[in-house]
Amino acid sequence: xxxxxxxxxxxxxxxxDRYIEREWQYLKRAWEQNLLGEGxxxxxxxxxxxxxxxxxxxxxxxxxxxxxxxxxxxxxxxxPDEYFVVWTTMPFTIITDLIIGVNPKQDYVKVQVENExxxxxxxxxxxxxxxxEIENYKIIKTLKGKELVGTKYEYPLMDLIPxxxxxxxxxxxxxxxxxxxxxxxxxxxxxxxxxxxxEDDYSAAQKRELPLFAPFDEQALFTEEAGNFAGHFVRKxxxxxxxxxxxxxxxxxxxxxxxxxxxxxxxxxxxxxMARREYFIWTNKINxxxxxxxxxxxxxxxxxxxxxLAFLKEGKPWxxxxxxxxxxxxxxxxCEECGEKTLVATKQELREKALxxxxxxxxxxxxxxxxxxxxxxxxxxxxxxxxxxxxxWHNSGASPYARFTDQEFKExxxxxxxxxxxxxxxxxxxxxxxxxxxxxxxxxxxYEEFLFQGFVLDAKGRKMSKSLGNVLEINKLxxxxxxxxTRFYFLWKCSPIDSxxxxxxxxxxxxxxxxxxxxxLHNFFMQNAKYDNFDPQTHTLTWATQQNVLNAPDMWLLSKxxxxxxxxxxxxxxxxxxxxxxxxxxxxxxxxxREYVPMIRKDLWxxxxxxxxxxxxxYSTLWYTLKTLVLLSNPVTPFLSEALYQTVYKExxxxxxxxxxxxxxxxxxxxxxxxxxxxxxxxxxxTLPVLYSAxxxxxxxxxxPLAKTIVIAPKKAQSALKxxxxxxxxxxxxKTAEYADxxxxxxxxxxxxxxxxxxxxxxxxxxxxxxxxEGLMRDLARRVQALRKELGFSPTDIVDAVHIAELEPKAIExxxxxxxxxxxxxxxxxxxxxxxxxxxKADWHEDKLDKKKVxxxxx
RNA sequence: GGGCUUGUAGCUCAGUUUGGCUGGAGCGUUCGGCUGAUAACCGAAAGGUCGAGAGUUCAAAUCUCUCCAGGCCCA
Numbered sequence: 001x002x003x004x005x006x007x008x009x010x011x012x013x014x015x016x017d018r019y020i021e022r023e024w025q026y027l028k029r030a031w032e033q034n035l036l037g038e039g040x041x042x043x044x045x046x047x048x049x050x051x052x053x054x055x056x057x058x059x060x061x062x063x064x065x066x067x068x069x070x071x072x073x074x075x076x077x078x079x080p081d082e083y084f085v086v087w088t089t090m091p092f093t094i095i096t097d098l099i100i101g102v103n104p105k106q107d108y109v110k111v112q113v114e115n116e117x118x119x120x121x122x123x124x125x126x127x128x129x130x131x132x133e134i135e136n137y138k139i140i141k142t143l144k145g146k147e148l149v150g151t152k153y154e155y156p157l158m159d160l161i162p163x164x165x166x167x168x169x170x171x172x173x174x175x176x177x178x179x180x181x182x183x184x185x186x187x188x189x190x191x192x193x194x195x196x197x198x199e200d201d202y203s204a205a206q207k208r209e210l211p212l213f214a215p216f217d218e219q220a221l222f223t224e225e226a227g228n229f230a231g232h233f234v235r236k237x238x239x240x241x242x243x244x245x246x247x248x249x250x251x252x253x254x255x256x257x258x259x260x261x262x263x264x265x266x267x268x269x270x271x272x273x274m275a276r277r278e279y280f281i282w283t284n285k286i287n288x289x290x291x292x293x294x295x296x297x298x299x300x301x302x303x304x305x306x307x308x309l310a311f312l313k314e315g316k317p318w319x320x321x322x323x324x325x326x327x328x329x330x331x332x333x334x335c336e337e338c339g340e341k342t343l344v345a346t347k348q349e350l351r352e353k354a355l356x357x358x359x360x361x362x363x364x365x366x367x368x369x370x371x372x373x374x375x376x377x378x379x380x381x382x383x384x385x386x387x388x389x390x391x392x393w394h395n396s397g398a399s400p401y402a403r404f405t406d407q408e409f410k411e412x413x414x415x416x417x418x419x420x421x422x423x424x425x426x427x428x429x430x431x432x433x434x435x436x437x438x439x440x441x442x443x444x445x446x447y448e449e450f451l452f453q454g455f456v457l458d459a460k461g462r463k464m465s466k467s468l469g470n471v472l473e474i475n476k477l478x479x480x481x482x483x484x485x486t487r488f489y490f491l492w493k494c495s496p497i498d499s500x501x502x503x504x505x506x507x508x509x510x511x512x513x514x515x516x517x518x519x520x521l522h523n524f525f526m527q528n529a530k531y532d533n534f535d536p537q538t539h540t541l542t543w544a545t546q547q548n549v550l551n552a553p554d555m556w557l558l559s560k561x562x563x564x565x566x567x568x569x570x571x572x573x574x575x576x577x578x579x580x581x582x583x584x585x586x587x588x589x590x591x592x593x594r595e596y597v598p599m600i601r602k603d604l605w606x607x608x609x610x611x612x613x614x615x616x617x618x619y620s621t622l623w624y625t626l627k628t629l630v631l632l633s634n635p636v637t638p639f640l641s642e643a644l645y646q647t648v649y650k651e652x653x654x655x656x657x658x659x660x661x662x663x664x665x666x667x668x669x670x671x672x673x674x675x676x677x678x679x680x681x682x683x684x685x686x687t688l689p690v691l692y693s694a695x696x697x698x699x700x701x702x703x704x705p706l707a708k709t710i711v712i713a714p715k716k717a718q719s720a721l722k723x724x725x726x727x728x729x730x731x732x733x734x735k736t737a738e739y740a741d742x743x744x745x746x747x748x749x750x751x752x753x754x755x756x757x758x759x760x761x762x763x764x765x766x767x768x769x770x771x772x773x774e775g776l777m778r779d780l781a782r783r784v785q786a787l788r789k790e791l792g793f794s795p796t797d798i799v800d801a802v803h804i805a806e807l808e809p810k811a812i813e814x815x816x817x818x819x820x821x822x823x824x825x826x827x828x829x830x831x832x833x834x835x836x837x838x839x840x841k842a843d844w845h846e847d848k849l850d851k852k853k854v855x856x857x858x859x
Numbered sequence: 860g861g862g863c864u865u866g867u868a869g870c871u872c873a874g875u876u877u878g879g880c881u882g883g884a885g886c887g888u889u890c891g892g893c894u895g896a897u898a899a900c901c902g903a904a905a906g907g908u909c910g911a912g913a914g915u916u917c918a919a920a921u922c923u924c925u926c927c928a929g930g931c932c933c934a
Contacts, residue, residue: 181934183860199934302876307863307932314862422863422931454864455931463930494872498865499930506871509886517897524896578872585885594900605895689902692892696902702893754902785895826895 001474002483003638012403014395017347020328020364022402023395024345026435027331030281031343035438040212041278041319042199044271046264047220047233052276052323053264065270068238069257071132072250073118074100074192077152077174082110083250084153084176085120085128087187089257091241092234093194094157095226096213097174098167098205101191102145104178108189110141119148121189128188132253151176156248157241161227163213172208179204196275197234214275234272279321279330279388283434287315292443293433297450300575301497304452308425318434320391327389329369337381342374350374355382397431400446401439414444419451422497451575454499456490472502484637485511491577491636492585514585515640517593518629522648524597525622528604529652532612534619536653541620549617552724553599555674556681560591561625562668568632569665577636584632592625595685599727605825623652628666680720684728687711687721690754691732691761698752698765702733703782704775706767709734710751712743712760734763735771773814777822780804780815784826802828805837805844 012019030036043052070091073083084100102108107122113134120128122142129137155174158165167173181200182191195205196214205212215225222229222237229237245251262271283290294312299305321330332343344350347364351357355373362368366389374383400413413436420428429450436446456472458464464471477486481504489507492514494500541558544550564587571580600618603611627649634641638661645660657663691709695702709732711721718739721728729737743760751762767775784802802823807815812833815822823831837844 181860185860303864310862311932425863426932457930501871503871506886510871513886513897513899517899520897520899522896527896582873582885589899593897597896598900601895693902696892699891702901782894789895 001478002487010403012399014328014399014402015365017364019395019398019402021346023328023390023398024331025401026394026398026439028343028345029441030438033438033441035282035285036320036343037280037282039278039280039317039319040202040214040275041280042195042197042202042273042275043278044262045220045274045276046267046269046271047235048267048269049264050219053271065261065263066256066258067261067270068242069253069255070242070245071128071188071252071254072245073252074153074156074250076119077154079117081115082117083119084190085118085188085252086190086192088192089259090197090235091238091245092236093197094192094241094245095161095222095229095237096194096196096215097155097192098195098210098213099173099175099177099193099208100153101177101179101182101193101204102148103180103182103184103189104144104146104149105180106145106182106184106189107142108145108148109139109143112138112140119190121184123184124187124189145182146178148176149178156250157227157244160229160244161225163215163225163227167211167213170211172210177204177208197273199273202275212275216274220272220274234274235270278319279332279386280317280319281434281438283318284315286437287313289437289443290315290434293437293445296443297445297447300449300451301495304422304425304497307422308429308450308452311426311430312433318391320394321386321388322391323387324389325366327392328395329364329366330386330388330390332386333372333374333383334386335376335379335381335383338376338379340376340378340381340383342377342383344374393427393431394435396428397433397435400432400436414446414448416447417449417451418447419453422452422454425452451496453496454494456500456502458502477504481507482639484640485515487638488515488581488633488636492581493578495578496575510585514588515637518588518626518633519640519644521588521593521597521622522626522644525619525626526648526651528615529619529622532615532619534616534623534652536620536623536649537655539616539620541624544613544617544620547613547617549613550621551600551603551614551617552677552681552727553596554617554621555672556677557592557596557621557625558672559674559678560587561628562670562673565628565632565666566668569667572635581636584629588629592629598731602730630660631663631666634660634663680723683713683717683720684724684731686756687713687717687728687759687761688731690756690759691734691763693754693756694752694761694763696754698763700752700763700765701775701779703778704733704767705771705778706732706734706763706765707771708736708738708764710738710740710744710746710762712740712762714758715741717759769814770817773816774818774821776811777815777818778825781822781825784828788826798827798829800828801830801832801840802826803832803834803838803840803844805834807833807835809835 014020014023027036045052067089068091069087069089071085071087073085076082076084086100088094103121108119109122109125111118111120111125113136117140122139125137125139129135152175155164155168158168177193179200182189193201193204195202195210195212196216213225215223215230216234217223220234222232222234224230229240232240242251242254246254263269264271290312291309294309299308331345332341334341342353344353350372353374355375356371358368358371362372370385370387372385375381376383400415401409404412418429418432429452432447433445437443456464458472485507489502489511490500492511493506541550544554564583567583568580571577571583603614603618606615626644630641630644630649641660645656645663650656692702695706700706711718713721718741721737721739725737729735746762750765752765753760753762755761784804788797788799812835815833819831819833823829
C-alpha cells in the first residue's frame with residue numbers, strides 16, 4: 001500500500017511441488033556432505049495436546065503456577081557424611097539426572113551441620129539455612145566451583161533404575177561439571193542436570209559427549225528403561241521421587257512454590273521439556289565457511305553486523321524437523337527391516353523407487369507423501385517416510401535456488417541487496433546464508449548486502465500492541481495522509497537501524513513542509529513558464545549559456561545542485577537515508593525556496609518582451625533543478641514524483657519517457673560546479689540577515705527602500721559582496737553600499753547597526769521624500785496584492801483600476817512619482833489615489849497601514 | 860539471566876569512530892517582522908546536571924568501569 005514494485009509473473013509459492021523439489025536439492029547436498037542427520041532436541045511439549053510447541057508458542061503461555069519446592073542432597077561418593085545440597089521444582093527429573101553443575105568462578109563452601117558436611121554456594125548459606133530452619137552450622141572450608149569439578153556423587157535411585165546403574169560406569173556421569181550458566185544468586189547455587197528434560201542440561205551433556213538417557217515415549221510416559229517408574233506420566237512421578245528420597249534420608253525439605261512457568265496456550269497444562277528425536281543440519285561442521293561468508297557481506301552498520309556475526313558464531317546445529325501436518329515434507333525414508341535411510345529429492349525418483357504409490361496424481365504433501373513406500377536398496381525391505389515436515393525457515397531460506405531456474409540462479413544469485421527487520425537476523429538472514437553455503441559448498445552468502453532495519457514503535461517509544469491500543473493502522477493513516485509523506489517520514493526521521501518512534505503529529509510537520517514546498521515550487525514554475533511559453537527542448541541550459549542570460553543566482557543554484565546529487569547519492573548508497581533526505585530537505589526548503597526564488601522573483605515579475613530571454617533562462621534553470629530533485633526523491637516519494645513527472649515534465653515535453661521510473665539516476669555535472677561562486681553566495685547569505693537585523697533594530701521594514709548601507713567586513717567578504725552588489729542591493733532593498741575594514745566615524749543616531757562574528761552592517765535611517773514615497777507605494781501595493789488574491793484574481797490577470805482612499809495629502813504627493821511603478825507591480829491599467837472614499841464600481845476594503853486606516857478597491 | 864543497541868533543549872535528532880575553542884539543527888513556545896508558489900518564511904529571546912556515579916587526562920557529550928532506564932533477539 002505504501003508502494004512496491006512487484007513482479008507478479010515471478011511470484012513463487014513454497015507449497016508448490018516444483019518449489020519443494022528444488023528446496024529438496026539443498027537437503028540433498030547436505031545429505032551428501034553428511035551435514036544432515038538425526039539427533040535429539042529438547043522441546044517444550046504439552047502432555048495434554050501431545051504436541052511439541054514452538055518457542056513463540058511457549059512465550060504465549062507464561063502463567064503463575066504451583067510446583068513442588070524440593071531441597072535434597074546427593075552424597076559424595078566414598079564420603080558417607082558429605083553431601084551436595086540441591087533444589088528443584090521438578091522432582092521427576094531426578095530420574096533422568098546425569099550430572100550436577102556448579103559455576104566455576106564462584107565461591108562454594110563446605111558447611112558443618114551436625115555430623116554432616118554440606119556443599120553449596122557461599123552466598124546461599126544463610127538463606128538456605130533459614131529455609132531449612134537450621135541454626136547451628138559452621139563454614140569449614142571455602143573453595144572455587146572449579147575445584148569441585150569431577151567429584152563423583154552417589155546416584156540415589158540406582159536400585160530402582162537399572163539403566164542408571166549402567167550409565168554410572170561412564171567416567172563423567174554422576175559427577176560435578178562446571179557451567180557458566182549456573183546461577184549462584186538463587187537456590188543453592190548447585191543444579192542437578194537432567195539432559196533429557198532441559199535445554200541447558202542437554203547442551204551441557206552434549207558438549208561432554210554423554211550418552212542420552214531419555215526413557216519416555218511420544219505420550220510423555222516413562223518407558224521400561226526408567227525401571228520402577230515405567231508406565232507413569234512423567235510429571236506424575238514427582239511424589240514417588242520425593243518419597244524415595246525421603247526413604248533414603250536424602251530429602252531436606254519439601255514444600256510448594258508459586259512461580260512463572262510456561263503452560264500450553266491451548267490447554268493451559270504445564271509444559272514439559274523433553275528430548276525428542278529430530279533431524280538436524282549440522283551447521284556446526286561448516287561454521288568456518290559460514291563465518292567467512294558472513295564476513296564478506298556488507299551490513300552498512302556495525303550493530304546489526306555484530307549481532308549477526310555473534311549469533312552465527314554460536315554455530316548451533318539447525319533443527320529442521322517439525323511435528324506438523326502442514327509443511328514441506330522431509331524427504332527421508334527409513335527401512336523397516338534394516339534401518340537403512342535414504343533421501344530422495346525428486347518426484348521422478350520417488351516414482352522409480354516406490355513399492356507403493358498413492359493415487360496417480362499425488363502432490364508432495366501429507367497425507368499422500370506418507371503413503372509412498374520405497375524399496376530398500378540394501379535389503380529390498382519396505383522403507384517408510386520419517387513423519388516430519390520442514391521448519392518453515394528452511395522453506396524461505398531455500399528461495400534463491402528454489403524460486404529461480406538454474407539459469408536465473410546463476411545470473412541473479414548472489415543478489416545485490418536485501419533488507420529485513422532486525423528480528424530476521426536469526427530468521428531469514430540466517431537461513432538464506434546457511435543453505436547457500438551448503439548448496440554451493442562455497443564460503444559465500446546469497447546476498448552481497450543486507451540491511452537489517454529497526455522496529456517501529458509508538459510516539460512514546462513503546463512497542464505497538466493490541467493490548468496497549470497503540471497500533472498504527474495503515475489504512476486509517478492513508479485515509480488522512482499520503483503514502484509518500486509516510487514513506488518520507490520513515491526514511492527521513494532516523495537511521496534505518498534505529499527503532500523509530502512513529503508520531504503522527506511529527507509526520508504532519510516538517511515532512512509535509514518539504515513535500516509541499518517541492519510541489520508548490522512546481523506550481524510556481526508552471527504558472528510562469530507556461531505564461532512565457534517556455535519550451536524545454538529549445539530553452540536548455542546550453543541555450544541560456546549561449547544567449548548569456550544565465551546569472552549568478554542560477555549558476556550558484558546549479559552548482560549547489562551538483563553537490564546535492566553527489567552527497568545524496570553517496571548517503572543513499574550507504575543506506576544513510578536520513579542523512580540523504582536532510583540534504584534534500586535543506587536544498588528544497590532553504591536553498592531553492594527560501595534563497596533562490598527571492599533572487600529571481602523580480603526577473604519573473606515582468607511582461608517585458610525585452611527580458612523574455614532572461615525569464616526563459618530562469619525556467620531552464622528551474623526545469624533542470626526541479627527535475628533532478630524529482631528524480632532524487634523518486635525512490636522515497638514515487639507517487640508525487642510520478643504525478644509531477646506527468647503534469648509538469650511530460651506536459652511541457654511530450655517526448656519524455658512514459659514514466660519517471662524510466663529516467664536515469666542523476667549524476668553530478670562537474671562543469672556546473674563553481675566553488676568560488678558558492679563561497680561568495682555564502683558571504684552574501686550571511687550578510688543579509690545581519691542587515692535585516694539592523695533594519696529591525698530601527699523599525700525599518702524590509703519593504704522600505706533605504707539610501708545606504710555600510711558593511712564592515714574582511715577584505716574577502718567585501719570583494720564577494722562587491723561582485724554580487726546588484727543582487728545584494730536588491731535583496732537588501734538599499735540604494736547604495738559602501739564597504740570598510742573598520743568602523744568609520746559616523747553619527748550613531750543616524751545609523752542602525754547589527755553585527756555577527758567579523759561582520760558589522762550599518763543602515764542609514766534617514767529617508768528622503770523619494771524613499772518614503774517608494775516605501776509607501778510598496779506598503780500599499782502589498783495591500784492591493786492581498787486584496788487581488790482575496791478577490792480571486794490570478795497573478796497574471798490585469799485589472800482595470802485600483803483605488804486607494806483616505807490618504808493624507810502629503811502621502812498622495814509622495815506617491816505621485818511611483819504610480820507608474822505601482823501600476824506595473826500590481827498589474828493594473830490605472831492606479832488612483834484619493835483623499836476620501838469616492839463613488840466607484842467596486843467595494844471598498846478596509847485595511848491598516850501603520851495603525852492608520854486605508855481603503856483599497858480593485859475593479 | 861545472556862548478546863546487540865539506545866539515552867544530548869519541551870519534542871525529534873546530529874555531534875562520540877580519531878577527546879580540544881562558547882555542545883548544534885529542525886520542530887514547538889514568546890515577542891517583532893515579511894509574503895502573489897508555499898500549509899511557508901525572516902529576526903530576536905527563553906530553553907541543556909549531554910541518563911547517574913566514579914576513573915583516565917592539561918582537557919571528557921566523546922575513552923574506561925559500575926549502575927539506572929528503553930528497544931530487539933535469545934534464555
